[in-house]
Amino acid sequence: MSSEIAGRPGPQGDEPRPHLSHRVPDLGALELLLAVARHGSLGAAAREVGITQPAASSRIRSMERQLGVALVDRSPRGSRLTDAGALVTDWARRIVEAAEAFDAGAQALRGRRDSRLRVAASMTIAEYLLPGWLIALRAARPDTAVSLQAGNSAAVAQRLFAGDADVGFVEGLAVPEGLDGVVVAHDRLALVAAPSHPWARRRGPLDPAELAATPLILRERGSGTRQVLDAALAGHGGLAEPLLELASTTAVKAAVVSGAGPAVLSELAISEELASRRLVAIPVEGVLLRRDLRAVWPAGHRPTGPARDLLSLTRG
Amino acid sequence: MSSEIAGRPGPQGDEPRPHLSHRVPDLGALELLLAVARHGSLGAAAREVGITQPAASSRIRSMERQLGVALVDRSPRGSRLTDAGALVTDWARRIVEAAEAFDAGAQALRGRRDSRLRVAASMTIAEYLLPGWLIALRAARPDTAVSLQAGNSAAVAQRLFAGDADVGFVEGLAVPEGLDGVVVAHDRLALVAAPSHPWARRRGPLDPAELAATPLILRERGSGTRQVLDAALAGHGGLAEPLLELASTTAVKAAVVSGAGPAVLSELAISEELASRRLVAIPVEGVLLRRDLRAVWPAGHRPTGPARDLLSLTRG
DNA sequence: ACTGCTCATAAACCCAGCTTATGACGTCAT
DNA sequence: ATGACGTCATAAGCTGGGTTTATGAGCAGT
Numbered sequence: 001m002s003s004e005i006a007g008r009p010g011p012q013g014d015e016p017r018p019h020l021s022h023r024v025p026d027l028g029a030l031e032l033l034l035a036v037a038r039h040g041s042l043g044a045a046a047r048e049v050g051i052t053q054p055a056a057s058s059r060i061r062s063m064e065r066q067l068g069v070a071l072v073d074r075s076p077r078g079s080r081l082t083d084a085g086a087l088v089t090d091w092a093r094r095i096v097e098a099a100e101a102f103d104a105g106a107q108a109l110r111g112r113r114d115s116r117l118r119v120a121a122s123m124t125i126a127e128y129l130l131p132g133w134l135i136a137l138r139a140a141r142p143d144t145a146v147s148l149q150a151g152n153s154a155a156v157a158q159r160l161f162a163g164d165a166d167v168g169f170v171e172g173l174a175v176p177e178g179l180d181g182v183v184v185a186h187d188r189l190a191l192v193a194a195p196s197h198p199w200a201r202r203r204g205p206l207d208p209a210e211l212a213a214t215p216l217i218l219r220e221r222g223s224g225t226r227q228v229l230d231a232a233l234a235g236h237g238g239l240a241e242p243l244l245e246l247a248s249t250t251a252v253k254a255a256v257v258s259g260a261g262p263a264v265l266s267e268l269a270i271s272e273e274l275a276s277r278r279l280v281a282i283p284v285e286g287v288l289l290r291r292d293l294r295a296v297w298p299a300g301h302r303p304t305g306p307a308r309d310l311l312s313l314t315r316g
Numbered sequence: 317m318s319s320e321i322a323g324r325p326g327p328q329g330d331e332p333r334p335h336l337s338h339r340v341p342d343l344g345a346l347e348l349l350l351a352v353a354r355h356g357s358l359g360a361a362a363r364e365v366g367i368t369q370p371a372a373s374s375r376i377r378s379m380e381r382q383l384g385v386a387l388v389d390r391s392p393r394g395s396r397l398t399d400a401g402a403l404v405t406d407w408a409r410r411i412v413e414a415a416e417a418f419d420a421g422a423q424a425l426r427g428r429r430d431s432r433l434r435v436a437a438s439m440t441i442a443e444y445l446l447p448g449w450l451i452a453l454r455a456a457r458p459d460t461a462v463s464l465q466a467g468n469s470a471a472v473a474q475r476l477f478a479g480d481a482d483v484g485f486v487e488g489l490a491v492p493e494g495l496d497g498v499v500v501a502h503d504r505l506a507l508v509a510a511p512s513h514p515w516a517r518r519r520g521p522l523d524p525a526e527l528a529a530t531p532l533i534l535r536e537r538g539s540g541t542r543q544v545l546d547a548a549l550a551g552h553g554g555l556a557e558p559l560l561e562l563a564s565t566t567a568v569k570a571a572v573v574s575g576a577g578p579a580v581l582s583e584l585a586i587s588e589e590l591a592s593r594r595l596v597a598i599p600v601e602g603v604l605l606r607r608d609l610r611a612v613w614p615a616g617h618r619p620t621g622p623a624r625d626l627l628s629l630t631r632g
Numbered sequence: 633a634c635t636g637c638t639c640a641t642a643a644a645c646c647c648a649g650c651t652t653a654t655g656a657c658g659t660c661a662t
Numbered sequence: 663a664t665g666a667c668g669t670c671a672t673a674a675g676c677t678g679g680g681t682t683t684a685t686g687a688g689c690a691g692t
Contacts, residue, residue, distance in 0.1 A: 019365060021344035023422075024415045028337035028649095042670065049335060055650055057670060062648090068426035076658040076669045084425050087466055090443045091421050093566070095414040097588060099340045102407040106339075109400050110384035127406045132592020139573075139594075150403055195629065250409070257455075271587060272413060276448020277629055278455075313511065313593055344680095358639065371681055373639060378679085392638045392689040634692085641686075648679095655672075662665085 025063045027099055030092040032059055033071065037089045041078045101131035108134055111147020117306035118147045120165035122172075124224065125293055126150040128268040129185065129314075130169070136313050144306045160298050167307040168296045171224055173231065181296035184314040189228060189289035192270060192279045193262040205283035208236040215243035217255050217263040224291070225249075229264050232287045253279075264289065341379045343415055346408040348375055349387065353405045357394045417447035424450055427463020433622035434463045436481035438488075440540065441609055442466040444584040445501065445630075446485070452629050460622045476614050483623040484612045487540055489547070497612035500630040505544060505605035508586060508595045509578040521599035524552040531559035533571050533579040540607070541565075545580050548603045569595075580605065 025033075028049070035045035036056075046056035064071050071085035081089055108119070108130075121130055126148060134146060149159060156168040157176040168179070175181045191211065193199050199206065212233040219226050233239050243261045246252050249269050256263045257278050273279040295311055297303050303311060341349075344365070351361035352372075362372035380387050387401035397405060421442075424435070437446055442464060450462060465475060472484040473492040484495070491497045507527065509515050515522065528549040535542050549555050559577045562568050565585050572579045573594050589595035611627055613619050619627060 019344070019347065020412070020415055020419060021342065021347060023419050024343055026337065026342050027340055028335070031335065031337055041668095043668090051649090052651060053670075054652085054672080057672095058649075061671090067422045069422065074670060076656095078669065083466060087425065087439070087442055088418075088422060090566075091414075091418040091447065095411060095418055096336070098407075098411040098414045099336055102404075102411055103336060103339050105407050106383045106385065106404060109403065123403070126403055129591065131407065132588070132594065136592055136594045150399060250406075268591075271591075272448070275445065275584075275587075276452055278448070278452045357637095359637085367680090368682060369639075370641080370683085373641090374680075377640090390639060392687090394638065636690090636692100638689080639687090642684085644682085646679105646681080648677105650677080651675090653673085656670090658667105658669075660665105660667085662663100 023066070024095075025066060025092075027096065029059050029063050030096055032056055033063065033085075033089055033092055034096060036060065036072060036079060037081055037086075040080055042072075042074070100135060104134035104138065105131040105148070108146045108148035109150075111149075112145065113147070115145040115147035117144055117167075117310065118149070118165045119167055119169070119307075119310070120149045120151065120156040120159040121169040122153060122156060122224075123150055124171050124187065124266060124268065125169040128266075129293070133310060133313055137310055140313065141306065141309050144309070146306075156296070160296065166297075166305075167303045167310065169293065170296055171291055171293050173228070173291060175294060175296060178299055179296040180299045180302070181294040182311075183292045184295050184311075185293040187291050187293055188267045189225060189264050189291070190267050190270065190274075190281045191262060191264050191284050191289075192256055192274075192281050194257060194259040195277055195280050196259055197262060197280070199262060199282045200280040202282065205285040207285060208233065208287045211284055211287070212236045212238060213240055214262065215240050217244045217246065217252050217261050218242040219249065219252060220245055220247060225264065225266060228289065228291045232289055236287070339382070340411075341382060341408075343412065345375050345379050346412055348372055349379065349401075349405055349408055350412060352376065352388060352395060353397055353402070356396060358388075358390070416451060420450035420454065421447040421464070424462045424464035427465075428461065429463070431461040431463035433460055433483075433626060434465070434481045435483055435485070435623075435626070436465045436467065436472040436475040437485040438469060438472060438540075439466055440487050440503065440582065440584065441485040444582075445609070449626060449629055453626055456629065457622065457625050460625070462622075472612070476612065482613075482621075483619045483626065485609065486612055487607055487609050489544070489607060491610060491612060494615055495612040496615045496618070497610040498627075499608045500611050500627070501609040503607050503609055504583045505541060505580050505607070506583050506586065506590075506597045507578060507580050507600050507605075508572055508590075508597050510573060510575040511593055511596050512575055513578060513596070515578060515598045516596040518598065521601040523601060524549065524603045527600055527603070528552045528554060529556055530578065531556050533560045533562065533568050533577050534558040535565065535568060536561055536563060541580065541582060544605065544607045548605055552603070 032045055032049050035048045036042060039045050039048065042056045042060065043053040046053045060072060069084045069088065070082050071088055072079045073082055130148065137144060149165065153170040153172055153176055156170050157179055159165040160168050160179065170176065171187060191206065230239055244255060246255060249265065252263050252265060253269065257273065270279055274281055295314065348361055348365050351364045352358060355361050355364065358372045358376065359369040362369045376388060385400045385404065386398050387404055388395045389398055446464065453460060465481065469486040469488055469492055472486050473495055475481040476484050476495065486492065487503060507522065546555055560571060562571060565581065568579050568581065569585065573589065586595055590597055611630065
């Protein structure tokens with residue numbers, strides 16, 4: 001590989017793209033950078049993250065070397081971010097926020113049996129919504145230890161009946177038998193395609209019958225998303241044979257992005273891709289592609305204590 | 317709060333919460349986990365990320381120890397994710413995606429002078445939109461080296477006139493003199509408050525006059541967001557004296573989340589907080605709180621080559 | 633039983649990042 | 663001016679996590 005044809009323009013430079021983790025500073029360094037942005041001082045930032053000032057100095061410096069960009073203006077009166085540094089810091093903040101969500105989720109997953117709040121949730125909710133709720137809960141009630149068990153609606157119901165969970169979250173068209181619940185959010189399904197797909201250039205919205213007649217990339221039969229889609233299109237001739245049938249939302253997404261064809265996916269799963277135009281949403285007329293996300297509990301036993309705190313967060 | 321009734325059950329456990337970076341596996345480990353999910357094998361995953369099989373084995377193991385959760389089911393025929401592992405992997409993917417955006421941005425920021433595509437962009441666009449576009453561009457045209465210069469509209473225009481940039485992106489109400497452009501996206505501004513704020517429980521939408529009369533948390537005078545807000549409320553009595561005036565969007569966001577009061581912020585900046593209900597959007601009636609985001613170029617010199625590729629990504 | 637895949641274990645190594653100790657620079661107050 | 667206090671930088675030495683190589687053990691299919 002390095003013996004291309006002849007000489008590269010630059011004698012140095014031009015590394016063969018090592019791995020992402022070598023090009024992106026580690027979390028500790030990013031946290032330190034955020035601390036510098038907040039405090040305007042390397043030393044103060046160092047104190048916040050629990051290291052010494054020379055360590056912080058060296059760490060920021062090596063981050064600048066790694067990125068090839070000056071991030072902070074040092075002066076004897078403190079350190080301010082450069083313009084580039086401010087931008088980098090904003091991007092870094094998004095990584096750290098994702099890491100916080102990861103941490104909140106992982107901590108709940110490890111969940112000790114003695115947790116004060118035991119949550120059972122369906123996959124979509126556990127994956128996309130719960131980490132954010134847990135962060136908010138931690139902010140409001142810092143000492144609430146939460147445990148999380150993820151499973152389908154039936155498993156959630158079972159855990160609630162058995163007293164293994166204080167509150168549940170399910171997605172779907174109906175509340176399972178024996179449970180009460182309230183809607184906490186809606187999961188809208190969107191028809192998406194790659195920007196290169198002909199539908200991406202359409203003017204008006206798509207006709208339901210046309211959607212029904214077109215082969216789509218789908219999750220396997222039985223998945224929640226597919227059930228909703230099936231129900232919504234039942235009156236329009238029913239779903240066509242799938243173009244491709246894949247085992248995970250991620251796989252479907254990847255297939256759509258690579259241009260294999262259109263699919264219907266939860267808006268929760270694709271906000272990122274829509275924002276960057278890796279995917280394009282195509283409006284569909286007159287079909288209600290949405291399902292309710294509900295908090296549930298055994299009929300008559302309205303949640304109290306920590307579970308109520310969590311609910312009040314999700315309902316506003 | 318922590319001195320509830322009596323003693324804690326567990327004699328050990330109960331660490332005093334070290335830093336985030338010690339509770340979240342590093343990027344390399346997360347990438348490895350994603351590779352395991354894709355390949356169903358530690359060895360194959362190891363090969364993909366460029367380490368040996370024992371290293372991968374040990375890394376996954378220490379990740380499981382760190383999180384306190386079994387992530388993969390090992391068998392002599394391969395490794396599959398456990399249920400918890402699948403969830404953790406989904407959360408991990410969000411960190412890695414944020415890291416990819418960071419990398420794409422940082423690489424453009426380092427931007428060598430010999431880049432094939434030189435972009436000048438305003439802050440909001442550089443911060444929220446451009447990294448995603450760059451990822452998409454890299455997917456479509458892998459060998460396009462991009463350089464990025466961020467600045468306000470005037471700086472963008474200047475760079476274009478000087479021939480220092482091939483294409484620009486600006487936000488605002490009008491196209492700067494001497495430039496042509498097309499709208500590539502809209503930045504909707506949303507009125508937000510903490511979930512505990514009275515407005516969060518309102519039934520109907522807010523009256524513009526009421527919004528204008530209420531003290532808000534604002535960016536300093538002159539910021540793009542504030543200009544739009546000023547213009548939109550000019551016909552409704554004009555903006556009230558600010559409740560608080562802060563220097564960065566992040567600071568405003570933090571103040572709103574902590575319940576200091578309502579603010580008007582770009583939807584781009586708050587999608588995360590809305591999803592997790594740390595913030596609540598309050599509908600406002602009859603005011604157009606939005607600004608156009610435009611690609612621009614010197615009048616008459618429509619972009620060609622790589623710049624055109626980028627534009628076609630942003631327009632779909 | 634043999635071959636080929638899987639993952640686990642053990643020992644040696646290496647380097648990134650830490651701490652401690654020190655120094656240089658600039659600002660402010662006296 | 664001059665000394666005190668803040669800033670960040672440099673240097674030397676240590677430590678440990680993650681790596682490699684080498685090996686072994688378990689199970690499947692031929």
